[in-house]
Amino acid sequence: MHVDSGDTAWVLVSAALVLFMTPGLALFYGGMIRSKNVLAMFIANFATIAIVSILWAVVAYSLAFGPDAGGHGLIGTFRFAGLGHAHQEVPGYSLTVPPLAFAAFQMMFAVITAALLTGTVAERTKFGAFLVFAALWTIVVYAPIAHWIFSPTGWLAHKGVLDYAGGNVVEIDSGASALAIAMVVGRRRGWPREVIAPHSLPITVVGAGILWFGWFGFNAGSALTAGEGASQALIGTQLAACAGLLGWCAVEKWRTGHATTLGAASGAVAGLVAITPCAGFVNSMAAIVIGLAGGVIAVYAVSMKFKGGYDDALDVVGVHGAAGFVGTLLLGVFASRNVIPGIRYDGLVDGGGLHLLGVQALAVVVTIGWAFSMTWLVATAVQRTIGLRADDAHEIEGLDTALHAEAAYDFGNVRAARMGGPGG
Amino acid sequence: MFIHLAAVSPAVAHPNSGDTAWVLASAALVLLMTPGLAFFYGGMVRGKNVLGMLMQNYVAIGVVSVMWVLVVYSLAFGNSGFGGFAGNLHQFGLFHINEPVAGNSALTIPPLAFMAFQLMFAIITPALITGSTADRFKFSAYVIFIALWVTLVYGPIAHWVFSPTGWLFKQGAEDFAGGTVVHANAGAAGVAMAILLGRRTGWPKTAMKPHNVPYVLLGAGLLWFGWFGFNAGSALAANNLAGYAFVNTNTATAAALLGWIIVEKLRDGHATTLGAASGAVAGLVAITPAAGFISPVGSIFLGLIAGSICCLCTTLKFKLGLDDALDVGAVHLVGGVLGALLIGFFGTHAVNSLAQNGVFYGGGGHLLWLQAKDVGATVGYSFVATMIIGLALKHTIGIKMSDEQQLIGMDESLHAESAYDFNALTAGSIGSSSLHSSISMAHRTEVKA
Amino acid sequence: MKLVTAIIKPFKLDDVKSALETYGIHGLTVSEVQGFGRQKGHTEVYRGAEYQVDFVPKIRIEVVVDDGDADGVLGVIVKAASTGQIGDGKVWVTPVDEIVRVRTGERGADAL
Numbered sequence: 001m002h003v004d005s006g007d008t009a010w011v012l013v014s015a016a017l018v019l020f021m022t023p024g025l026a027l028f029y030g031g032m033i034r035s036k037n038v039l040a041m042f043i044a045n046f047a048t049i050a051i052v053s054i055l056w057a058v059v060a061y062s063l064a065f066g067p068d069a070g071g072h073g074l075i076g077t078f079r080f081a082g083l084g085h086a087h088q089e090v091p092g093y094s095l096t097v098p099p100l101a102f103a104a105f106q107m108m109f110a111v112i113t114a115a116l117l118t119g120t121v122a123e124r125t126k127f128g129a130f131l132v133f134a135a136l137w138t139i140v141v142y143a144p145i146a147h148w149i150f151s152p153t154g155w156l157a158h159k160g161v162l163d164y165a166g167g168n169v170v171e172i173d174s175g176a177s178a179l180a181i182a183m184v185v186g187r188r189r190g191w192p193r194e195v196i197a198p199h200s201l202p203i204t205v206v207g208a209g210i211l212w213f214g215w216f217g218f219n220a221g222s223a224l225t226a227g228e229g230a231s232q233a234l235i236g237t238q239l240a241a242c243a244g245l246l247g248w249c250a251v252e253k254w255r256t257g258h259a260t261t262l263g264a265a266s267g268a269v270a271g272l273v274a275i276t277p278c279a280g281f282v283n284s285m286a287a288i289v290i291g292l293a294g295g296v297i298a299v300y301a302v303s304m305k306f307k308g309g310y311d312d313a314l315d316v317v318g319v320h321g322a323a324g325f326v327g328t329l330l331l332g333v334f335a336s337r338n339v340i341p342g343i344r345y346d347g348l349v350d351g352g353g354l355h356l357l358g359v360q361a362l363a364v365v366v367t368i369g370w371a372f373s374m375t376w377l378v379a380t381a382v383q384r385t386i387g388l389r390a391d392d393a394h395e396i397e398g399l400d401t402a403l404h405a406e407a408a409y410d411f412g413n414v415r416a417a418r419m420g421g422p423g424g
Numbered sequence: 425m426f427i428h429l430a431a432v433s434p435a436v437a438h439p440n441s442g443d444t445a446w447v448l449a450s451a452a453l454v455l456l457m458t459p460g461l462a463f464f465y466g467g468m469v470r471g472k473n474v475l476g477m478l479m480q481n482y483v484a485i486g487v488v489s490v491m492w493v494l495v496v497y498s499l500a501f502g503n504s505g506f507g508g509f510a511g512n513l514h515q516f517g518l519f520h521i522n523e524p525v526a527g528n529s530a531l532t533i534p535p536l537a538f539m540a541f542q543l544m545f546a547i548i549t550p551a552l553i554t555g556s557t558a559d560r561f562k563f564s565a566y567v568i569f570i571a572l573w574v575t576l577v578y579g580p581i582a583h584w585v586f587s588p589t590g591w592l593f594k595q596g597a598e599d600f601a602g603g604t605v606v607h608a609n610a611g612a613a614g615v616a617m618a619i620l621l622g623r624r625t626g627w628p629k630t631a632m633k634p635h636n637v638p639y640v641l642l643g644a645g646l647l648w649f650g651w652f653g654f655n656a657g658s659a660l661a662a663n664n665l666a667g668y669a670f671v672n673t674n675t676a677t678a679a680a681l682l683g684w685i686i687v688e689k690l691r692d693g694h695a696t697t698l699g700a701a702s703g704a705v706a707g708l709v710a711i712t713p714a715a716g717f718i719s720p721v722g723s724i725f726l727g728l729i730a731g732s733i734c735c736l737c738t739t740l741k742f743k744l745g746l747d748d749a750l751d752v753g754a755v756h757l758v759g760g761v762l763g764a765l766l767i768g769f770f771g772t773h774a775v776n777s778l779a780q781n782g783v784f785y786g787g788g789g790h791l792l793w794l795q796a797k798d799v800g801a802t803v804g805y806s807f808v809a810t811m812i813i814g815l816a817l818k819h820t821i822g823i824k825m826s827d828e829q830q831l832i833g834m835d836e837s838l839h840a841e842s843a844y845d846f847n848a849l850t851a852g853s854i855g856s857s858s859l860h861s862s863i864s865m866a867h868r869t870e871v872k873a
Numbered sequence: 874m875k876l877v878t879a880i881i882k883p884f885k886l887d888d889v890k891s892a893l894e895t896y897g898i899h900g901l902t903v904s905e906v907q908g909f910g911r912q913k914g915h916t917e918v919y920r921g922a923e924y925q926v927d928f929v930p931k932i933r934i935e936v937v938v939d940d941g942d943a944d945g946v947l948g949v950i951v952k953a954a955s956t957g958q959i960g961d962g963k964v965w966v967t968p969v970d971e972i973v974r975v976r977t978g979e980r981g982a983d984a985l
Contacts (some may be wrong), residue, residue, distance in 0.1 A: 001506070005662040006445060006662070008446070009445040009446035012652070012666055012667070012670055017671075017672065023648065026641060026645070030638060032760070039637055039696075039697040042637075043700045046697075046701065047682070047685070047700055050679070050681040051682065053675055053677075054679060055681070057671070057720050067676060084880050090960060096457075107674065180477050190887075331447050401917065403694065405693075405917050405918040406919065407916075408638055409638075411844060519941065688921070696919070699920065
């Protein structure tokens, strides 16, 4: 194995960028909920980083990227458990970076995928129970799907399914899981009758900025080398985010008369989601079309929850599920061997016929099926045993003071407090 | 920081572009940690002091950057001079900067990139002290303090441990990215300054709760992100060792976060957000010296130990009656010392071919003894030297804000600003500009009086 | 005319507002306030240091009504704001000497 310092530098930087996306997500989501629950959102995200990172190092990395068990492409073995055998080649890859750098980079993907689910169960979920859920979910849902698609030894990868940076593995996966867990946890009190408005849009916009920034690591880092592929993925990522932002705002303006800040932030994220599976596989003009499609379709998809009656609080289904779905299928249209010679099939536009679209559709169906049903099982099991849903009284009071004995803000002087405890 | 002792190639004729890209990116990441720290601390103080806190951190970037290129870089990384106390002044004003770094001819990056990377460490170290001195350090005295401190305390200690010509480095003490040089050092200095400054007006009777916990978490996120540059960048090359440092940084932080909130849950009945952020930082601190010397599984244990012990140490200040406002002692001093000592147990030759085995890997107590010496020297020197600088300032220009200034808050009394304006009366939602300006005029008069 | 002032739990505001609308009240003023009664405050913990927060957030509703409506409005609010738990709040009625609608200059009951 030849280790290239430039590639390694890029993958390490990218891993840091992707880790940074989860605090960004906490801000993005934290601003969108009511001020009585913002800390519960933060701690859920930060603790998810913690629990998934450790689980990844101990076992999940090996399940996803370890040598295939039995050669069916279904799951990895425990060969890399505890990040052991760190100098051995990752099966199916011919990496020019140390396997540990690759493991670290992939770790951050597992982290943010689980963290995305905090958005759907916002404002009504018990902290400890969510962590238990996130741990089980990473093993039962994330690791197998990552093995099938990301690992070249996975059965879907064998069929020619393409997923540059996780349109299936991260986005559709979290979207379908979000729908299942939202159904298990149930609606927030008062939803949808009461207005549940964002308490701090500037925080949300800071979060969107961090996500956008970090997404360059997510997509362009997925090239795993610092070369042409990464360059194409980076420019595609930028263009799709911009197109998504404009698409969402345009539809909003047309439908409601106002382009909103929250819409701009959401549109950028939708564009980023849509380009995720495609980033290094399509040319720059196709990236604009894909980002635009992601932004436009997500605006409509987020209102489905009112018709469906499921309280996907911060639109994980509508943004990640729907835009991920759009991007994954459009890859069957726009993928091009002119952009990346190594892929097996061209998309429709380049005359590759329906084959790629077909396997992409198969991957979508399989991902949705597995993620939805397994998440439903895991969430139900947690709900029936230790209980996932917070008590009514805690939900009314707000999770910050009820569960964590903290308040997010103290700007006033009337909210008098005395020192108790160790201070005397 | 880890340096390839074995190689003997001459000056860096052909820097490796990948290594250089990584160190430059890491330098930028480490710079971002100081604004991150500003938010981490800024959210924890009361709303009337948040700008004072942000200001101290940002001004540290200004003061230290200038001092560094002028003189401190040479004191830290010049060839040993002053009887081994610090580097000589050969690189004064970055003169001779294109010569190989003393004792470090195997570097594959331009010395200027190395200098920039190390600058960011020198910036954040005095900035860490602002946590213990929060809400009461006079701004002018603070600026002079950090200029003196970075020269007289940081420069020499960095030389002893980081420079291959330093006496602790030569003995074999291991500090990958600054557990002693940065964290134990800043922690000891923080405690010294908290002693000299005395308590904040009203502490501990008056409630001094964090005013904006989301800022704390924003800061923690920035720190976590930047810390990859701090630790993995300290490999000074984009290679397998950097990969180890990167993974260890993340897993130790993760474990410390969990360790801290588990202790909280058992002790207080609640896992708190502030605790999660604090635990993460404690883990980052503790893994700093060890990042390139231990295995990923070892880093999980190290993180758990650091997170839980640092959490338990936060209550010490109440028992001691010492107003270490934002727990620089409990997090950075304790975390840095723990990390440095735990290398003596978890250090393994398998991760880093030039490192020694610790107690758990059959290396016996030798490494632990070296680490203890390193800790003793840095903490002892930092505490005493900081005391001397602090006392000199206290008896000349004074270091503490008056009770009245503290009650008004740093933002208004020191900087004539206020952080937030959500009030319709003053935020311009009301049409009359005369009302607005008359209010602000009255306000100013009041502050002056 | 009477001024009916109610201090209630924040999450009961919607219920009280719709109950008052059903009763026929066309306008009211709401403010966020803080205070304590028998409910007392709660405890917050920051890095192991406990803080006793004395003042609990509440909503104050003010509505001016005709003398004859005061009892009815008071009953409506009490019914809608009640959870049976400690900290449900208080409602009180005070006399009002005069009231003027700024736009038209109407006075007394016409201004309501």
